[in-house]
Amino acid sequence: MILAQLVLNGLLVGAVYALFSSGLTLIWGMMNVVNFAHGDFVMLAMYVAFFAATLLGWGPAAFVPLAAMALFLLGVLVYLMLVRHVMRGPMLAQILSTFGLALVLRYAALWAFSANFVSLPEDLTGEVVTRGGLRLEPSRVLAGIAALLVTLGLHLLLTRTALGSRLLAVAEDRTAAMLVGIRPDPMQALAWGIGAACTGIAGGLIALFFYVAPSVGESLVLIAFVVVCLGGFGSVPGALVAGLAIGVIEALSAFWVGAAFKDVVVYALFLGALWFRPQGLLGKA
Amino acid sequence: MSGGGMAMTASRGAWGRGVAVLGVLMVLALAALLPFALQDVFQQRIAALVLLAAISASAWNLIGGYAGQVSIGHAVFFGVGAYSSLLGYTLFEWPPIAGAPIGILISLVFATLIGLPTFRLRGHYFSMATIAAAELVRILVVNWPLVGGAVGLMGPAVPRSALDLSFTSPRPYYWIFLGVLAVLLLLTYQMSRSRMGFYLRAIKGQERAARGLGVPVQRYKYYALLLSAGFTSLAGSLYAMMVGFVDPDSGFGILISVRMVIIAALGGAGTLFGPLAGAIILVPLEEWTNAAFGGGGTGITYVVYGFVIMLISRFAPGGLAEIWRRLRAAGRRHA
């Protein structure tokens, strides 16, 4: 019974991991730029949710879209002002750019909000429900289902819409896309915006049951990397499968191996994946 | 006539080299005298810390600057060096310096474990792998009581002999660090002028092309990493001897890695004196911001660092060295 509860919690969290990792995989797949600040985007979204809930009294139906929009804008801004210029430059510049951004976001948050964890008001989504011996926290269930839907929606956007095919065309071959009249710049800005919006939604959802602090970005970005790595760069379905798997693995390791080592399991998995199958489970080589 | 001319050029070349060597020796001598010019003990300590930071950053520079493989997990080597020194003391009562060669050996093993599998991956993957590796080691150390766990390791509280290298005055540390830095920079210089340097430049510029031309890419990246890891480990050992303490955060923390990268990148990654320049600016600056803002509790140091990194990446990836070059070029154009 405890085991079933663990797996359930793990799947629900995993769905949210899948969601923000989809954003990363989109950006990465499209322009080969790694966003080291991805976890801190999620962290900012969590704070947006926190302030909307505590200062404005909003519920998730309102603050999740708000976080999505705020982060969308941030993503586009980061692309236009920073990434666009370093994309074709030396590797050091590319890595330093988003890494520097991560530091700025993280430590500005630490300075502004202090290191203490804060959390959203209790029971925004209702009391815990027990079904068949399992405790279902409405916040986690809501987050899990919403994350699944958004991930599927993103996948459909990319594969079934005209906009999606334009995005994928730029990802596949920038020059060829230009030759058929697609302007890469707006597409890439859009990709950053969408990728960041995913973190916005994910952050808003996670804030319902995780605790909000400037330090969460650090661990979330590694999780995003692991998920993207396992699932394959550029593959949203891959991110979904890998995200769910990581959520469960994390919960089970925390229980069996101990809380202190659960991160070790995730990192070891990551390194193992990099070494043995860098293209991921569902990605192209 | 041409024979005599060539002889003249050759001897002028020898003269030129002689002058250069003399120049370097003079600079070294002046640097060695600096602690006497600084009366204040605290300033002497800052000077020693500048040199220590320059050693770490210059070591990082070998793999991150010259070979273009951006490691953000170099703390793993630094921590191994620091821990090895203090473990030797804690477990076997050795003077901390005795643990330093062991630290270097272990770091070389780690470099092999991390580098060999990841070098065939593209740049970003390598960076992330280094972050993950360093964090993994840090967590393992936190949970391993034999190496001090979360509490950390202490050095000799009271020095038992001069061999313990536990001085009250910062001056002896300054001179030791100066010596190590000089050796490291000399090695870096020789390397950059050798075939290895040539290959690394090719790899950094266009790895695929280099491979196509027959450059043994993996092997030379690996050599660069070994050299880098060894010196970073030594820097860690020196740190442990000066501060007399290490714990998982001060040995393996990600901020240690970040600091190395910032200092090197600020001064100019891939240049000989870039890391030293970065250290000369950044270390006193840290002290100043602590004194100016720290007491007031604002803590914006890392926000500023982050901005600096972003600005460098956006406008001058070559750091101050690049800015300096551009200014000189601009000056020449106007002359």
Added chain:
Amino acid sequence: MPITRRGTLALPALALAAGPAAAQGAPVKIGVLLPLTGNAASAGNSARAAIELATELVNTPHPELAAMPLMATAGLPNLGGRKLEAVFADNQGNPSVGQNQALRLITQERVVGLTNGYQSSVALTASAVAERYGIPYVNGESVATNLTERGFKWFFRTTPIGPDIARVYLDFIEEQQKQGRPVGKIAIVHENTEYGTSIADTIAKEAEARGRQIGLGIAYSANSADVSPQVLQMKDAQPDVAIFISYTSDAILYMRTMRAQGYKPPILIGDDSGFSDDSFIQTVGDISQGVINRSAFDASRPGSNSNKINALYKAKTGREMDDTTARMMQGFLVMADAINRAGSTEPAKIQAALRATDLKPDQLMIGYRGVRFNEKGQNVLASALLVQLRGKEYVSVWPEDQASAPLELPFKGWS
């Protein structure tokens, strides 16, 4: 020639330190090392406010606190009424920075003594500098045992440390057993930085020495955003006693998660730091009724020094003083008292005065049995009692002779 070198270096330091003594009327400076930025910044800033209050109280007459040394008078009476000045330095929670700042305070600011440090790692490196320069160092709050195991002559510590705390808990548990409560299975849940680890280790050692086992040991990373697997582990193991060693954020996190998972240990002990913080009480106090904490600071008794100091602190900052801040303030006051008794700013005289310290309980602002240092520099009269959360206040419940309310078990939590 290291000994001679140390000797020759100590002499100029003494000469330097004697400088301020010559300048009559100049304030006597004490260097205070605190984490004013970084993860422990809230603790550091609370302590700063408390020490600023302490300085103010020493420098101005406060007859209502006359039982405590230096309160009734203005300034330091044995130094001609010279004022006390606390020089704050931010150690950023980093041992190397702490060492730098200690060096700066000693050589540039010319302080006559150093206090605090907070993180044990910082206190360790900073006090190493003080020892070399022959400057007294009084630490009021760091718990790592090794600080007083180095054979240092200039380092003094007023707070109870790991072994003292472990003894209190184990004595308490044994008494509960005598009263017929099951205490066979003990769980220790601790965050895995030096604070959590050192206390957890000493509790485990003490338990073992008394023939008990720790049934479940959970070490978690202080950075966790989700602890439900850990709570599920406890739910699975069903310990009789759960001892938590956590900072504020994790303490709040655990209480909330336990409630979400519907789990309540019969006896819940929350060790100091996180659980005595005012924000813990304000945020999750209502679902943590009956949590047992150890504290040396009981502000509930009207007329006591603790009560008065708490009122003054609250007037200054708007918050209640917690145990950690109180311990830090007491350390600072002990240093000030020693300087006064020395009647001089000469380090060796202050050191002698510290060695001779013998403060009685009614001279303190915290509930120790007194302050008297052994040859290792550790206060042998440091103690703590157990308090329990009732409403929004912790009341002392154990040992019975010092209790102001009866102990209520099992742990109520949110019901």
